[in-house]
Amino acid sequence: MTNTSGPAALEPPAATEAPAIETPTQQHWRPRVHFTARDSWLNDPNGLLHHEGVYHLFFQNNPSGSTWGNMSWGHATSQDLTTWQEQPVAIACTPQEHVYSGSAVADVRNTAGFAGPGQCALVAIYTSAYTEHSHRPGVQAQSLAYSLDAGRTWRRYAGNPVLDIGARDFRDPKVFWYGGDDGHWVMVVVEASEHRVAVYTSADLKEWTLTSRFGPAHATGGVWECPDLFPLPVRGTGQVRWVLLVSLNPGGIAGGSGTQYFVGHFDGTTFTPERLSSGAAAAAGEDLRDFDWLDHGRDYYAAVSFNDVPDGRRLTIGWAGNWDYAASTPTAPWRSAMSLVRELDLVRDAGGRHRIAQRPVLPTDGARPENLLVHRVQVPCGPGQRWQLVLATGEGDDDDRVSIVLDGDERTLSCDRTRSGAVDFHPAFPGVDSAPLLSEQVSEVLVVADGCVLEVYADGGLSTITQLVFPAAPLRRLHQGALD
Ligand code: FRU
Numbered sequence: 001m002t003n004t005s006g007p008a009a010l011e012p013p014a015a016t017e018a019p020a021i022e023t024p025t026q027q028h029w030r031p032r033v034h035f036t037a038r039d040s041w042l043n044d045p046n047g048l049l050h051h052e053g054v055y056h057l058f059f060q061n062n063p064s065g066s067t068w069g070n071m072s073w074g075h076a077t078s079q080d081l082t083t084w085q086e087q088p089v090a091i092a093c094t095p096q097e098h099v100y101s102g103s104a105v106a107d108v109r110n111t112a113g114f115a116g117p118g119q120c121a122l123v124a125i126y127t128s129a130y131t132e133h134s135h136r137p138g139v140q141a142q143s144l145a146y147s148l149d150a151g152r153t154w155r156r157y158a159g160n161p162v163l164d165i166g167a168r169d170f171r172d173p174k175v176f177w178y179g180g181d182d183g184h185w186v187m188v189v190v191e192a193s194e195h196r197v198a199v200y201t202s203a204d205l206k207e208w209t210l211t212s213r214f215g216p217a218h219a220t221g222g223v224w225e226c227p228d229l230f231p232l233p234v235r236g237t238g239q240v241r242w243v244l245l246v247s248l249n250p251g252g253i254a255g256g257s258g259t260q261y262f263v264g265h266f267d268g269t270t271f272t273p274e275r276l277s278s279g280a281a282a283a284a285g286e287d288l289r290d291f292d293w294l295d296h297g298r299d300y301y302a303a304v305s306f307n308d309v310p311d312g313r314r315l316t317i318g319w320a321g322n323w324d325y326a327a328s329t330p331t332a333p334w335r336s337a338m339s340l341v342r343e344l345d346l347v348r349d350a351g352g353r354h355r356i357a358q359r360p361v362l363p364t365d366g367a368r369p370e371n372l373l374v375h376r377v378q379v380p381c382g383p384g385q386r387w388q389l390v391l392a393t394g395e396g397d398d399d400d401r402v403s404i405v406l407d408g409d410e411r412t413l414s415c416d417r418t419r420s421g422a423v424d425f426h427p428a429f430p431g432v433d434s435a436p437l438l439s440e441q442v443s444e445v446l447v448v449a450d451g452c453v454l455e456v457y458a459d460g461g462l463s464t465i466t467q468l469v470f471p472a473a474p475l476r477r478l479h480q481g482a483l484d
Contacts, residue, residue, distance in 0.1 A: 021332070021333075022331075022332060022333070025472060026330070026331050026332060028371065028451065028473065028474055029330075029331050029451050029452040029470055030331070030334065030451050030452070031337050031450040031451030031452060031453050032369035032370075032371065032372050032450055032451065033082045033083075033340065033362070033363060033369065033372055033450050034320060034337045034338055034339065034340060034450050034451065034453045035057060035059075035076055035084040035317075035337065035338040036334045036336070036337045036338075037059070037061060037074055037086060037334050037336075038086050038334065039333040039334055040061060040062055040063055040064065040065060040066065040074070040333065040334060040335075041061065041062040041065055041066050041067055041068060041069075041334075041335045041336060042059045042060060042061050042074060042319075042334075042335075042336045042337075042338070043059070043060040043068065043302065043319050043321060043326065043336060044059065044060045044101045044172075044226055044301075044302035044304075044319050045057060045058070045059055045302065045303075045304055045317040045318070045319060045338055046058040046059055046060060046073055046101050046102055046103070046104075046124075046126070046304075047073065047090075047102065047103055047104030047124050047126075048103070048104070048304060048305060048306040048307065048315075048316075048317060049103075049104040049105065049106065049122065049151075049306060049307045049308060050306055050307070050308045050309045050310065051106050051122060051150065051151065051308065052150060053079060054077050054078070054079060054150070054151070055077065055078045055079065055081055055306065056075070056076075056077055056104065056122075056151050057075070057076045057077070057078065057084065057317065057338070058073045058074065058075050058076075058090055058091075058104065058124070059073070059074045059075075059076070059338070060073070060074075060100070060101055061073065061074030061089065063089045063092065066332055066333050066334070066335045067327050067335070068326070068327065070093050070098075071093055071098040071099055071100055071129070072089050072090075072091060072092045072093045072098075072099050073089065073090045073091040073099050073124065073126065073154075074086070074089055074090070075087040075088065075089065075090040075151070077151070080363070081315070081341040081361045082340075082341070082361060082362065082363045082367075083363075087151075087152070088152075090124070090145075090147075090151070090154045091124060091126065091145050091154050091156070095131065095133045096130060096131055096133050096134035096135075097128045097129065097130055097131065097134060097143075098128075098129035098130075098131065099126050099127075099128070099129075100126060100127035100128070100129045100140070100171050100172065101126065101127060101171065101172040101225075101226055101302065102124060102125045102126030102127055102142070102172060102173045102174075102175075103124070103125055103173060103174045103175050103176075103304070103307065104122055104123065104124045104125070104151075104307065105122070105123050105125070105175055105176065105177065105185075105205075105307055105308075106120055106121075106122055106123075106307070106308055107120065107121045107122070107123050107146075107205065108120055109181070111185070111203060111204045111205060112144070112146070112157075112204050112205040112206060113204070114146040114148070114157075115148060116148070119148050121146045121147065121148055122146065122147040122150065122151050123144055123145070123146045123205055124144065124145045124146070124147075124154065125142060125143075125144055125162075125173045125175045125187065125205065126142070126143055126144075126145065126173070127140050127141070127142060127143070127170075127171040127172060127173065128140065128141050128142070128143040128160065128161050129171070136164075138168050139164070139166060139167070139168060140167060140168060140169065140170045140171045141161035141163060141164035141165075141167075141170065142161055142162055142163035142164070142170075142173045142187070142189065142208075143156065143157065143160035143161045143162060144156070144157035144159075144160060144162055144205060144206070145157065157206075159206060162205070162206050162207070162208065163187075163189075163200065163208045167191065169190075169191065169192040169193045169194075169223065170189065170190070170191055170192070171189065171190060171192060171225070172189060172190055172225055172226045172227060173187045173188070173189040174187065174188050174189070174226075174227055174228045174229065174304060175187045175205070176229070176230070176307055178201075178266075178268045179268060183268075184201050184202065184203055184268070185201065185202040185203070185204075185205055186199065186200070186201055186229070186268065186269075187199070187200040187201070187202065187208060188227040188228065188229045188244070189227065190223075190224045190225055190226070190227050190246070191213075191224075192223040192224050192225055193223050194215070194216070194224075195215045195216035195217075195220040195223075195224050196213050196214065196215040196216065196224065197213065197214045197215055197224065197227045197229075197244065197246060197271070198210060198212075198213050199211050199212045199213065199214070199229075199269060199270065199271065201268070201269060211269035211270065212269055212270040212271070214244065214262075214271050214273075215246075217262065217273070217288055217291070218260055218262070218288065218291045219248050219251050219252075219253075219258070219260050220248075220251070221248065221250060221251020222248050222249045222250040222251035222252075222257075223248070223249060224246050224247070224248060225246075225247045225248070225249060225302065226245070226246075226247040226259075226301075226302040226303075226304055227244065227245060227246050227247075228243075228244070228245040228303075228304040228305050228316075229242060229243070229244050229245075229266060229271060230242065230243055230305050230314055231243075231266075231314075232314055232344055232345055232346045232356070233312075233345050233346065234345075234346045234347075234348050234354065235345050235346060235347050235348070235357070236348075237348065241263050241264065241265065241274075241290075241346055241354055242263070242264055242265055242266035242271060243261055243262070243263055243344075243346070243356065244261060244262045244263075244264070244271050244273075245259060245260075245261050245294065245303060245304065245305075245316075246259070246260055246261070246262070247259045247260075247301055247302050247303070248260060249301065249323050250323070250324070252293075252298075252301070252322075253293045253296055254296060254297055254298040254431075254433045255298060255322075255324065255428060255431070256298065256322040256323055256324035256325075256428065257301040257302075257321070257322045257323045257324070258293055258295075258300070258301065259293065259294040259295060259300055259301060259302070259303045259318060260291065260292070260293050260294065261291060261292060261293075261294050261356060262288065262290065262291045263290035263291070263346065263354040263355075263356075264290065273288050273289070273290065273291070274288070274289045274290040274353075274354065275287045275288060275289055276288075276289050289353060290353055290354045290355075292355055292356070293435075294318075294356060294358075294464075295318065295435075295464045295465065295466050296413075296433055296434065296435030296436075296463065296464065296465050297415065297433045297435075297456075297464070297465035297466035297467045298322050298324075298429075298431065298433055298466075298467055298468075299320045299321055299322050299453070299466050299467055299468045300318045300319075300320065300339060300464075300466040301318060301319045301321060301322065301323070302318060302319045303316050303317065303318030303319075303339070304316060304317070305344075313343055314343065314344045314345070315341050315342065315343055315344075315361070316341070316342050316344060316358075317338050317339055317340075317341055317342075318338070318339040318342075318466070319336065319338060319339070320336070320337045320338060320339045320453045320466055320468060321336045321337075321468070322428075322468075324426065324428040324429075325425070325426035325428050325429050328425045328426045328429075329425065329452075329468065329470070330422050330425050330470055331452065331470075337451070337452065337453050337468075339453070339455065339466055340360040340361060340362070340448065340450075340453075340455055341360070341361040342358040342359060342360050342361070343358070343359045343360075343361060344356050344357070344358055345357055347460070347462060349438065355438060355462055356462075357460055357461040357462050358457065358461040358464055359457070359461050360446070360448060360455060360457065362374055362448070371450075371451070371474045372448070372449075372450050373391070373447070373448065373449040373450070373474070373475060373476060373477070374446075374447075374448050375389075375446070375447040375448075375449075375477055376444060376445075376446050376447075377389060377444065377445050377446075377447070377480060378443060378444055379406055379442060379443060379444065379445055380443070380482075381406040381407075381408045381437075381441070381442040381443070382408045382440055382441040382442070383408050383409060383440065384408060384409060385406075385408040385409075385482065386405065386406065386407050386408060386409070386482065386483035386484075387405070387406045387408075387480070387481070387482055387483065388403060388404065388405045388406075388479075388480065388481065388482075388483050389403075389404045389445070389447065389477070389479070389480040390402070390403050390404075390478050390479045390480070391404070391447065391449060391454075391475040391476065391477060391478065392475065392476070392478040392479075393421075393471050393472055393473040393474065393475060393476070394473070394478075395478065399472075400419060400420055400421040400471035400472050400473070400475070401419050401420065401471075401475075401478070402415060402416065402417050402419075402420050402454060402467070402469055402475060403415075403416040404416075404445070404447065404456055405483070406437070406442060406445065406458060408440075408441075408442070411436060411437040411438075411440070412434050412435065412436060412437060413434070413435045413436075413437055413442075413445075413456065413458045413459070413463045413465060414432055414433065414434040414435070414465075415432065415433050415434075415454070415456055415465045415467055416431075416432040417429075417430065417431065417432075417433075417454075417467050417468075417469050418430045418431065418432065420469040420470065420471055421469060421470045421471035421472050422470035422471075423470070429468075433465050433467060434465075435458075435463040435464065435465050436463065437458060437459050437462075437463055438459055438462050438463070439459050439460075439462070442458055442459045444458075444460075445457070445458045446458075449469075449474075449475045452468050452469060452470055453466070453467075453468060453469075454466070454467045454468070454469050454475070
């Protein structure tokens with residue numbers, strides 16, 4: 001089937017379907033640098049891939065609505081990672097199949113045999129979520145679609161699904177090539193309600209063999225979703241560790257959806273986390289050492305990385321949303337945004353622990369769109385010091401605002417959006433998010449406010465908070481200073 005078959009209406013229209021016209025306030029909520037769909041719903045980033053100078057961002061999309069449903073792969077492209085062009089829907093749902101999250105690879109060795117002479121197939125590996133109109137209602141299995149025109153049009157593989165264990169909660173395959181010419185494909189995929197990541201390998205993307213499993217571990221208060229596994233350099237050491245990302249919903253650190261990670265080793269078949277060497281924790285089976293949350297805000301979920309980025313850079317995008325209230329955010333006709341693209345590496349502390357540091361990819365100064373606030377502030381924050389930045393829409397006491405506080409005694413970064421504008425569309429929305437600061441002395445904070453998305457980076461990107469905000473007018477810097 002090609003992408004010419006339009007999406008079928010799988011879901012009844014939601015009673016609260018948003019109006020089709022944006023009000024002026026809704027217009028200023030639309031970010032400039034964070035990707036949004038033109039006039040429809042999105043959630044997870046899918047199929048992140050760099051190919052022939054183009055970055056591809058596919059995404060969970062309802063092509064015909066502003067709420068979740070009709071799940072299909074939308075598509076956007078970029079050359080600079082900060083300006084995105086939306087493309088036609090890449091893989092549309094059918095009455096029998098929702099097209100859930102997954103990944104994309106360039107099959108440069110033509111292992112799957114989809115390409116003709118001189119061609120390179122791009123292959124999407126996605127979850128078929130079979131509907132009640134299918135022969136396997138409720139089952140989730142892994143399927144392929146491929147493109148022979150550099151991602152413009154997509155065709156489902158006739159032999160789908162390629163990995164079906166008859167499970168109802170088996171999804172979000174991330175596939176990458178491991179090794180050189182004699183290497184193989186690796187898939188990490190979640191057994192969501194078992195809180196496990198399963199590792200499969202394949203020579204041709206069509207036949208898959210289970211080689212290992214990881215989990216349950218760390219946070220298990222909800223289903224595990226959207227795994228990713230990749231190597232990262234350890235800064236200043238010449239060494240590499242592997243990072244396993246696992247999203248969790250609910251049970252995230254800030255409530256609702258959140259993204260956690262584990263650091264360890266990978267040998268092509270098995271992920272082995274860094275463990276504490278000895279002691280009571282090890283005896284109790286609680287001996288994981290290197291794990292954390294990727295972001296401590298309420299709105300950073302389903303983060304995964306691009307395949308095939310030049311120079312070995314590891315770039316991620318997350319969904320700036322939370323399943324607790326994603327259906328209620330006050331924008332129309334588009335709803336939900338992606339995070340900024342972030343570049344990752346690992347930092348090793350004095351105790352030998354590894355933590356991910358994140359740096360956003362931002363437009364160059366000359367190319368910065370209007371109303372994108374990028375504010376890099378030098379802060380003296382160590383023991384006995386507290387510092388605050390208030391971002392507000394104006395000078396008045398009643399103006400909408402977000403308060404960002406660094407507390408050198410508590411060693412926290414916090415972000416308070418209780419007075420940030422429209423907050424009462426859902427009881428779980430207003431609140432204060434807080435992230436630990438790993439370093440005793442923090443000297444810089446980076447704040448990016450872009451429409452309805454606020455991203456805050458502190459401690460060299462070791463602490464980040466991502467929050468949605470819906471102020472009456474764009475936020476700008478109003479006040480910064482030491483607190484008593
Ligand atoms: C995560 C998720 C995935 C699933 C997709 C469906 O947000 O629940 O597990 O594939 O969204 O849209």
